[in-house]
Amino acid sequence: MSGEAPEVWHRLHPLSPVVRGGRGTAGIAILLVLIVFHRGKLSDASVQLAIAGLLIVGGFVSWLVTRWRIEDDDLRIETGLLRRRSLRFPLSQLQAIDVVRPGLARMFRVAELRLRLAGTSGATARLAYVAEHEVEPLRDRLLALARGARLDDGAQELAPVGEPATQEEHIVATVSSGRLVASICLEYWWLIAILLGILAGVAVSPHTVGPLLVGGGLVWTISLVTFLWRRFNQQYRLTVAEGPDGLHLHGGLVALTAEIIRPGRVQAVRLVEPFLWRPLGWCRLEVDLAGRQKSKGEGEAQRGQLRTLLPVGTRDLGIELVDWLLPDRPRELSPPPRRARWKSPVRYRALSWGRTETCVATTSGRLRRVACWVPLEKAQSLRFTQGPIQRRLGLASVHVDTAGRGVHATLRDRDVEEADGALEDLTDLARTARRRQAAA
Amino acid sequence: MGAALVAAVVLAILGFPEFTPIPVAIGAVAWVVVGRRYRSWGYGEREDDLLVRRGVMFARLSVVPYGRMQFIDVTAGPFERAFGLATVRLHTAAAATDARIPGLEREEAARLRDRLAELGEAQAAGL
Numbered sequence: 001m002s003g004e005a006p007e008v009w010h011r012l013h014p015l016s017p018v019v020r021g022g023r024g025t026a027g028i029a030i031l032l033v034l035i036v037f038h039r040g041k042l043s044d045a046s047v048q049l050a051i052a053g054l055l056i057v058g059g060f061v062s063w064l065v066t067r068w069r070i071e072d073d074d075l076r077i078e079t080g081l082l083r084r085r086s087l088r089f090p091l092s093q094l095q096a097i098d099v100v101r102p103g104l105a106r107m108f109r110v111a112e113l114r115l116r117l118a119g120t121s122g123a124t125a126r127l128a129y130v131a132e133h134e135v136e137p138l139r140d141r142l143l144a145l146a147r148g149a150r151l152d153d154g155a156q157e158l159a160p161v162g163e164p165a166t167q168e169e170h171i172v173a174t175v176s177s178g179r180l181v182a183s184i185c186l187e188y189w190w191l192i193a194i195l196l197g198i199l200a201g202v203a204v205s206p207h208t209v210g211p212l213l214v215g216g217g218l219v220w221t222i223s224l225v226t227f228l229w230r231r232f233n234q235q236y237r238l239t240v241a242e243g244p245d246g247l248h249l250h251g252g253l254v255a256l257t258a259e260i261i262r263p264g265r266v267q268a269v270r271l272v273e274p275f276l277w278r279p280l281g282w283c284r285l286e287v288d289l290a291g292r293q294k295s296k297g298e299g300e301a302q303r304g305q306l307r308t309l310l311p312v313g314t315r316d317l318g319i320e321l322v323d324w325l326l327p328d329r330p331r332e333l334s335p336p337p338r339r340a341r342w343k344s345p346v347r348y349r350a351l352s353w354g355r356t357e358t359c360v361a362t363t364s365g366r367l368r369r370v371a372c373w374v375p376l377e378k379a380q381s382l383r384f385t386q387g388p389i390q391r392r393l394g395l396a397s398v399h400v401d402t403a404g405r406g407v408h409a410t411l412r413d414r415d416v417e418e419a420d421g422a423l424e425d426l427t428d429l430a431r432t433a434r435r436r437q438a439a440a
Numbered sequence: 441m442g443a444a445l446v447a448a449v450v451l452a453i454l455g456f457p458e459f460t461p462i463p464v465a466i467g468a469v470a471w472v473v474v475g476r477r478y479r480s481w482g483y484g485e486r487e488d489d490l491l492v493r494r495g496v497m498f499a500r501l502s503v504v505p506y507g508r509m510q511f512i513d514v515t516a517g518p519f520e521r522a523f524g525l526a527t528v529r530l531h532t533a534a535a536a537t538d539a540r541i542p543g544l545e546r547e548e549a550a551r552l553r554d555r556l557a558e559l560g561e562a563q564a565a566g567l
Contacts, residue, residue: 380508380534384501391499403533427503431488434507 009067009078016066016129017059019104028052068127073145075115075125089125093117094146095265096246097139101256111135111256115142143245170242172321175251175311177236183284183312184231186276191224235311242324249309261307263325265289268374268407270306271318275367283318285310287325288407306407326373330354330361339393340413353411353422358433360400360426362409372409374400376426377433384423386416398422483541483552488563490530490556492539502539507563508532512556514549528552 018025031052066079075089098114105111110129117125130138185192198221201209238251246262268288277283286306310318322329333352341348346366353362360379363371383399390396396419400409411422447463476496484491489505509530516526526549530539544552 380532381505381537381539382503383536383538384503386499388497399536401532401534401536408536423501423503427489427505431505434505 007069007071009069011067012063012127013110013129013131014063015108015110017063019102019108019110019129021055021059022102022104024055025104028055070145075142077125077127087125089115089117091142091146094142096260096262097142099135099139099258103254105129106256113139172240172242173310173313173317174237174239175235175313179312180232180235183277183282184228187274188228189276191228195221195224235308238308238311240309240321247309247321247324259307261287261289261309266325266375267378268372268402268409269322269325270407271322271371273315273365273369277312278369281315282312283310283315284308284312285318285321288402322373326359326375328356328358329373330356330359333361333363336413337395337415340395343389343393343395343413347412351412353414355426355429357429360409362411364410364412372407374402374407374409375433376430377437378402379426379430382423382426382430384419396420398426400426478543481542485555490539492530492541494540500538502537504530504532504537504539505563506556506559509556509560512553512560514553516546530556
């Protein structure tokens with residue numbers, strides 16, 4: 001790999017600062033339009049003009065001083081005018097490449113490449129923005145390089161360097177927009193009810209409801225709407241496809257995203273069935289990934305959130321995807337002893353757990369049913385807990401902790417003996433699974 | 441609990457003989473509860489993982505593989521410092537991991553920290 005002449009430096013797409021500016025860009029455009037149509041002396045608007053000019057020049061300069069190239073096995077990005085930064089991202093640690101297209105980017109036919117790297121730092125290299133027609137070749141090239149670099153490190157097979165990643169996809173599921181809307185309404189029916197109530201209130205007696213809205217209620221209403229909107233926007237037309245390197249996800253209404261999920265990166269899988277979905281046999285499949293970074297426009301709250309693989313689909317489809325991600329999932333789950341009903345009267349019917357050599361599965365939930373699968377090599381720690389009621393009943397729980405905050409597989413309310421045994425078993429199995437992974 | 445004990449002693453010394461039985465009773469109960477809690481704390485170093493036991497009402501036993509430890513911190517609050525004690529806490533990538541070993545002698549805490557760091561490095565596993 002070494003000995004190659006270093007590549008020439010590339011620049012990002014010239015329109016990058018415009019897209020990056022996002023709302024700011026729109027603001028400047030509006031400002032300029034206002035100035036142009038404002039009938040008066042130009043000197044009146046000198047301050048605004050100066051600000052707009054400064055921002056434009058700043059954006060241009062930031063584009064001018066940013067460049068990138070591929071050096072051997074690294075992606076190097078240089079940026080900054082006064083404080084020059086040179087970033088080096090080892091491609092051997094590349095986990096996945098996401099392609100993100102926010103609204104403005106789609107208008108200008110550009111896209112952002114986001115390279116997610118492994119390691120505790122979980123760094124993300126961002127190439128924002130690259131022309132749309134260059135995205136696919138560049139992504140394939142980076143992936144091929146990453147594969148090559150990894151094989152160099154591990155040296156098990158001959159590295160097929162330069163061979164582009166095959167783009168064969170087998171589409172598994174696409175979510176229709178009608179079903180998505182229905183599913184969101186059914187899951188958040190209470191939010192919708194609140195919104196409708198507010199609307200009705202405004203319509204019937206604006207004088208009583210109006211002041212309430214102004215006094216803080218408006219903020220809540222807006223955040224409700226944003227929450228629902230974001231859900232819809234992210235999950236619109238989400239398509240899952242099986243590719244050679246993992247599950248390919250793409251979708252989104254305004255901001256398009258494309259993501260590749262490698263089975264080996266999955267920390268945990270969760271199948272959720274909200275209460276009102278259950279009669280329809282729908283479910284949602286979410287995965288917890290390591291090193292998932294907060295992306296632009298996502299709040300801190302979303303960071304810990306899981307990646308939705310299947311926003312809404314039939315249970316069979318969900319299970320099929322689970323099988324794809326964790327081929328060795330436990331098929332037979334055992335219910336807790338009958339006396340667990342005293343401890344968890346509502347949950348009792350949903351509780352169960354099972355395991356194979358490499359994977360543990362649990363189910364739980366009161367109104368909303370949740371099933372979790374955790375590959376044992378990803379288990380971080382195991383906990384055996386027993387509360388006062390559980391002690392009286394001779395029960396105990398075992399928790400399998402995974403990275404992140406999202407999913408916990410909990411063997412809830414098992415017989416003490418069984419829980420003790422499970423703790424031992426799972427500890428041993430997790431150790432073997434870890435060793436196997438380290439050896440591979 | 442400690443505060444109740446202190447209150448009992450202080451009240452007895454300051455000479456409110458008529459109130460003394462109440463704090464003394466509280467103190468006695470506290471003594472028992474604290475004792476039980478103290479006895480519930482424990483840890484064991486095994487070949488591949490560390491066991492941490494804690495809690496009377498809500499008993500828990502954590503198994504933390506050495507390879508999964510991300511960092512270990514040793515803290516000592518003002519009370520702990522006064523008695524030459526320290527708390528060792530293990531952190532993994534999981535937020536739910538709850539492995540805290542309180543009330544260690546300071547030398548033992550330092551030894552444990554170094555030992556765990558060493559073992560963690562030797563067995564470190566990727567995510």
